[in-house]
Amino acid sequence: MTICAYATFDGQDSDDELDPVLAAWRAAGVEGRAERWDDPAADWSAYDAVVVRSVWDYVPRRAEFLAWARHVESVSRLLNPAAVIAANTDKTYLRDLPSVPTHWSSEDLPHWPEYVVKPAISAGARDTTRTRDRGEAVALAAALEAAGRTPMVQPYLDMVETEGETSLLYFNRRLSHAVRRNPMLAGGDADASLAEARTPDADQVELAERVLATVPGPLLYARVDLVRLPGGEPAVIELELTEPYLFLRHDPGAPQAFAKALVELL
Incomplete structure (x- = not known):
C-alpha cells in the first residue's frame, strides 16, 4: 500500500x-x-x-x-x-499576476480612500491593518521596512463587503469546487464555517486557470482567491499553493477528488 x-x-x-x-x-x-x-x-x-x-x-x-x-x-x-x-510563501509573486493594485514601499503612497497594509510574508490577517489614514499607512509600511520586511499596501475594496472573496479550489489542476467567503478585514466573521458554496463566474474560472498556467510542475492542490475591482473585473488577491484551507465541507465530493488527484500524481 x-x-x-x-x-x-x-x-x-x-x-x-x-x-x-x-x-x-x-x-x-x-x-x-x-x-x-x-x-x-x-x-x-x-x-x-x-x-x-x-x-x-x-x-x-x-x-x-x-x-x-x-x-x-x-x-x-x-x-x-x-x-x-x-x-x-513570499507574496511578491503577486507582482507578476493580475492582482489587486499593490504598492510595495512606504514611499510615494497612492491616495486611496482606505488602505490595507501587511507584510509580504504572512498568513491569514497576521500583522495586517486596515486604515483610512494615509499617514498611518505610510508609518506602518515604513515600520515593516525597518524590520527588514517587504510591505504590501493595497486599497480596501468596499465591494468585498457584499461580493465577498471567491475561492476556487483545484486538485491536480482540475476545478473541484468554489466558495464565497467573508474577507478578513470586512468587519464580518471570517470563520470558514460561514463560507458558502458558490458557482464561479466564467471570467473568474478563466482568470484562475490563466494564473495556474504560470506555475510549472505538479500541483496537488491550489486555491485561487479572487475579488472584483470597482470596474467589475476579477483580480487575484492571493494564490494559495502552500497550506490553504480547502473548504472540503462545502462540496460532498471534494475529499474524494483530493484523494483521486493524489493517486494520479503518485
Missing part, C-alpha cells in the same frame, strides 16, 4: 480537514499518517510522498520551513514541490 505523510503542525487538533482527508485517502488505497513538519523524529524517507497541509506555524520560521521542504524533497516526493512553496 502507498503510504503518505500529511504534514501538519503542533496544533493539528484545529485542522478539521485532517480526518476527512485521511479517510478519503484510505478509501483510495493510500495510508495517510499525520506528521508534525518540525518533528525531529519524523522519518520522511519512509513515505512515498509527503503532502504539505496544515503547517500553519511556519511564518515566523520560514527559513527553517523552506530548509525542511528541500530536505523532504531530497528523500521523498513533496507535494506541492519545494520550489513552488519557496515562491508562494
